[in-house]
Each structure stands twice: as C-alpha cells, then as structure tokens.
Amino acid sequence: MAKIHVSTTINGDAVEFLCEPEETLLDVLRDGLGLTGSKEGCSSGDCGACSVLLDGRLVCACLVMGAELGGCEVETIEAMAHGDVLHPLQSKFIEHAALQCGVCTPGILVAAKALLDKNPDPSETEVRYWLAGNLCRCTGYDKIVRAVLDAAADMRGS
Amino acid sequence: MNDMRYEAPDTIDGAVALLAGGRGEVRALAGGTDLLVQLRAEMIAPELVVDLKRIPELRSIAAEDGGFRVGAAVSGAELGEHPGVKALWPGVVEAVELIGSTQIQGRASLGGNLCNASPAADSVPAMIAARAVARVAGPAGTREVPVEEIAIGPGKTSLAKGEIVVSVLLPARPARSGDAYLRFIPRTEMDIAVVGAGVSLTLDESGVCSAARVALGAVAALAMLVPEAAAALVGTTLDEAALERLAAAASGACRPIDDKRGTKEYRIKVAGVLARRAALIAAERAGRS
Numbered sequence: 001m002a003k004i005h006v007s008t009t010i011n012g013d014a015v016e017f018l019c020e021p022e023e024t025l026l027d028v029l030r031d032g033l034g035l036t037g038s039k040e041g042c043s044s045g046d047c048g049a050c051s052v053l054l055d056g057r058l059v060c061a062c063l064v065m066g067a068e069l070g071g072c073e074v075e076t077i078e079a080m081a082h083g084d085v086l087h088p089l090q091s092k093f094i095e096h097a098a099l100q101c102g103v104c105t106p107g108i109l110v111a112a113k114a115l116l117d118k119n120p121d122p123s124e125t126e127v128r129y130w131l132a133g134n135l136c137r138c139t140g141y142d143k144i145v146r147a148v149l150d151a152a153a154d155m156r157g158s
Numbered sequence: 159m160n161d162m163r164y165e166a167p168d169t170i171d172g173a174v175a176l177l178a179g180g181r182g183e184v185r186a187l188a189g190g191t192d193l194l195v196q197l198r199a200e201m202i203a204p205e206l207v208v209d210l211k212r213i214p215e216l217r218s219i220a221a222e223d224g225g226f227r228v229g230a231a232v233s234g235a236e237l238g239e240h241p242g243v244k245a246l247w248p249g250v251v252e253a254v255e256l257i258g259s260t261q262i263q264g265r266a267s268l269g270g271n272l273c274n275a276s277p278a279a280d281s282v283p284a285m286i287a288a289r290a291v292a293r294v295a296g297p298a299g300t301r302e303v304p305v306e307e308i309a310i311g312p313g314k315t316s317l318a319k320g321e322i323v324v325s326v327l328l329p330a331r332p333a334r335s336g337d338a339y340l341r342f343i344p345r346t347e348m349d350i351a352v353v354g355a356g357v358s359l360t361l362d363e364s365g366v367c368s369a370a371r372v373a374l375g376a377v378a379a380l381a382m383l384v385p386e387a388a389a390a391l392v393g394t395t396l397d398e399a400a401l402e403r404l405a406a407a408a409s410g411a412c413r414p415i416d417d418k419r420g421t422k423e424y425r426i427k428v429a430g431v432l433a434r435r436a437a438l439i440a441a442e443r444a445g446r447s
Contacts, residue, residue, distance in 0.1 A: 004164060021164040021207065022197065044195045046348075048261055057235060057264035063194045064265070065187070067164040068209055111260065132347040133259020 008069040010035070011079035019066035026050045026061035028069070029076060037077035037106045041135070048134035051107035052076045058114040060133075077106035080113065089113055089151045098147035100138035108134045112148045120156055124149060166209040170216075170295045170324055173208050178297045178320025180206040186322050188216070188231040189265035191258065192274045215324055216269070219243060224330025227293075230269020230323045235260075237268065247328045248443060249337030249356060249436075253284035256341055259348055269323045275309035278351040278376035282309070284339035286373035286383050287356035290328050296321030306373075309380050332369075335360040336443025338436040341375070342428050344419070351376040352420040355408065355432035357440045359391060365446055367391045372404070372433055377412035377425050384411040387433055396441050404437055405430030 003018040010033065017032050026043075029035040029052070041047035043062045050061040053075040080087045089112050092098070099105045108131060115122055115130045122130070127148050128141070136144060167173045177184050182205035187193050196202045210216050216231040219240050226243050234254045237243060244251045257266050257280050271281045272292065285305045292303045297320045305326065310316050317323070337358035343349035354375030362368045372387035387407040394400035409430035414422045 021162045024194065043198055045191055045258070045262055048259065051261055054264070057233070058261050059264040060261045062198075063189075063191050063262075065164065065190065065194070065207075065209075068166070068187075068190075068211070070166075114260075129347060130260050133261045 004067045006067060006070050008071065009073045011075055017066070021065070021067055023066040024062050025052070025054070025064035025066055025069060025074070028066040029061060029074075032066075035076055035078050039103050039106060041103065041107075046133075046135070047104070047107075048111060048131075049104050049107040051110045051134065053110065053114060058111055075110075077110050080109060087113065088154050089116070089148065092147040092151040092154070093144075096143045096147035096150065098139060098143040104134060104136040104138075108136065108144060112151070115148070116152050116155060120152060122149075122152060162204060163206045164209065165206065166212045168212045168214075170213055170322070173210055173213060173322055174295055174297055174320050176206065176208045177322065180204075182206075184208065184319070186210055186273070188267040188270040188273075189233060190270075191262050191266045192270060210269075210322060222327060226328045227325045228268055228328060229325050230272075230292075231267045232269075234258075234263040234266050234268075238263070243328065246331065247284075247288055247337055249339045249358065249440065250281065250284045250288050250290070250328060253281045253339035253341075253354070253356065256280045256339075268326055272305060272308050272326070273315055273317070273323055275311070275313050275315050276350075277309075277312055277379055277381060278354065279309075279381060280339070280341055280351055280354055280375065282306075282381040283354045283356035283373035283375040284337065285326065285328075285356075286381060287339075287358040287371045288328055288337055289358070289371060290326050292326050293324045294321050295324045300324075302327075306381070306383055311379055331358075332360050334362070334444050336440040336445070338439035338443065340432045340436045340439070342432060350419065353377055353425050353428045353432055354381075355429060355436045357433065357436040359388075359437065359440050359444060361441065361444045361446060365395050367394055367396060367400075367441070370437075372408060372437070374408060374411065374429055374433070377414040377429050379413070382411065384408055384433075387411065391437060396437060396446070401434045401437065405434045408433035 039049035041049035216229040341351040341354040359370040370388040375381040390403035414425040
C-alpha cells in the first residue's frame, strides 16, 4: 500500500510527510515529526492529552487521520512558548503547582489557551466545562482552574 | 498493516461513486469521533474510508425556506456559533452541544451523530422533535428522508451502499414555537445519555398548545417519536394535568435495557420527568407567560 503524501502547516512551518491511512495526527506528530509534546493517553478522544488546534479548532489529535491534513494548519504545544519565554499560562501552571506527573499538562495548556483566545474573561464554571475533556489524575483540577483564571486575569491586565 | 484506502473527494458524486464502487466494507468519514474509535478498537476494518469534509455542501449552513440546511459534516462548534440556527432551533443546538467535550465539539457532526445510529445519540431526539429531514445522495439519485427513518437499529442505518447523508433541513416554524432537549447523565458533562428527551411545540395566541412533537432517546433500540406524549399537550395550556399525562405517555413508550448507566425502571421514570421539563422549557421559549 502506497503511503499518502501530505503537505500541511504545523506551528507556522510548511511540513510535508508520508503516512499510512490508519495513522492518526497524533502518530504523525509524535512518531513521524518528533513533536512529542502532545501525549497519548486514551487514543479514544476521552482524555484530551493530545489536544491540538486544527484550523483554529481544539481537537484530539488521536481522532484525526494524518491523511486528512492536506492544506490544514495545526498548532501544537511546541508553539506555546517563544524560545525561553513561557506563555503566561505556562508560568501560572508552575506558580500554582498545577501539575504533578505532567502527562495531561500539554493538552490542558493548549485547551486553556484556546479558551482564553475565545473568551479572555471566563468564569470558573466556564473554565471547568471547557476543560471537561481534559482528564488529570494527579491534581484534582482545582490548581489547574486557579492557574487558568489567574493567567486570564494577568493577560487582561497586560 | 491493513490495506485500508483513504480518499477525500470534493464532490457529492465523487463520494457516492467511491462508496458505491468499494469492493469490501466502506465507511464515510465526517468528524471521525466515532469512526476513529471504532477503527482503533478493530470493531470495523474497512477497505475504504471516504472523507466527506472536502465537499462544500457538507460543510455549509444555508438559510432555506425560512429554515436552515445544515451540512452533514458541520461540526458542533460551528453549529453552536451560528446565531440563526440557535435562534430558530435552540433545542437542536443544545442537543448537539451536549455531545462530548470541547475537543469532540470541534469535529463531531450532526450527520455523523445521525448515521452512527446510537440509540443514545443526543442530537437525534431533538432533530426528530424538530421534524428535521435528511437529504440522502446515492447512486440512484437524491431522496429526502425524515431523520427518524435513518437509524433502523443500534449502529445500523437505512442507507443503501453508496448513499450518504448530505445535509439536514431544520425547517421553518410557526410563530410562538419553541423547542428544548434535556438529557440525564450521572455527572455534569462528558457522558452518554441515560435518557434524552426532545420537545418542539407551538402555542396559539391564547397560550394553548396547538402542535407538539415529543421524541425520546436511550430508552429503546432507536430514538423515537412518541405521538401519544405530544397528544397529551395539544389543546392544553400545559397545566399540571396535561404535564402528568405527558410524563405518563413518555414513560409508557419506553422499552429500555438495563445497563451500567441505569436500570429499566429508572429510565422509564426519568423519561417522564425529562419530557415534562423539556416541554416547559420549550413553552417558555415559545413565549408562554
């Protein structure tokens, strides 16, 4: 079976890759392109650890076929910090100790950034509903919610 | 490695030709939130997957005869951001928005939810209540099918080989109309319906219900219209006695299974409660004072 040739844009860079029809966007990112920030948790769209933006929409990379990406724009956790300068959400996650093992963290950061880009002043309830598809087995979520709300407040102030 | 092929045609005719011409199992791909899970779990092993998202008719929302034609592959997020659809059919939009997480909303579609044919699909009772009609394209041409006739059993549809749902028409509605969808799950988000209830109704100038449709999900092998529940509302002001009859009719129509989400008895009871609450929300949206 011939591999499928795909031309796409990932984190602003034009990227070409070959993939099998059954490979997901997550497989392509992690195994093909070495972008291992997106994590594999459940591979069934339940946990959100592989959250990325696809044409500006928050999606689970495990539920997108690599072959679908022709002409699309993908943004991953790798695009969040600018060099050594962390995004305010990343800084606040450290400040609030909003992570322990860290496997869910990239997905939660990508999802939280998508929320704040859409709604700079979310309520706690809005944050909790928006992040309902991102599972964390360490923190109990409260520190994550505090960190997102604090980052949103900072970003509105700056 | 299996020998699955992936194709992404940009016309309806192209998709129909590919699906009709596939030698083995073929699958249409919209948002993929069910299909990719089924592939991963090896529940299906198609020879061909046809991605429908490059076909403009499946990706657009267009006003039509006072209603809206929603492309089958339009995502829940896109539908939820459409002020026109939300104003005309808030119950349908709220049902779609209950499907999965924010991430799932970015991909999951009305057409996919319909054709996955789960008895617990959230959008389906709301669409049935709304008298929505699916446009089906296939090798023999195009036909218009009431949404309640698409699923014929859990995971099974009435679509013939090569047929796809292109779009769903959410029709125009009379003045003083409203719809609502409620589902019960044991938590607040991210679960599959134990019971779902969709109600669409119209009030006359004196506040008497002149027309109603009630549909239930997750309480039988198919999402279903319950005409006797709707009949309990028509001619009433949704007074207590009418709501009691509605709840009894809704509960009486249930043929549920026991599973980890709920027992038969529980589903039967909850169906009546949800139908009643959804009717009151629909009436409020219809302008009931």
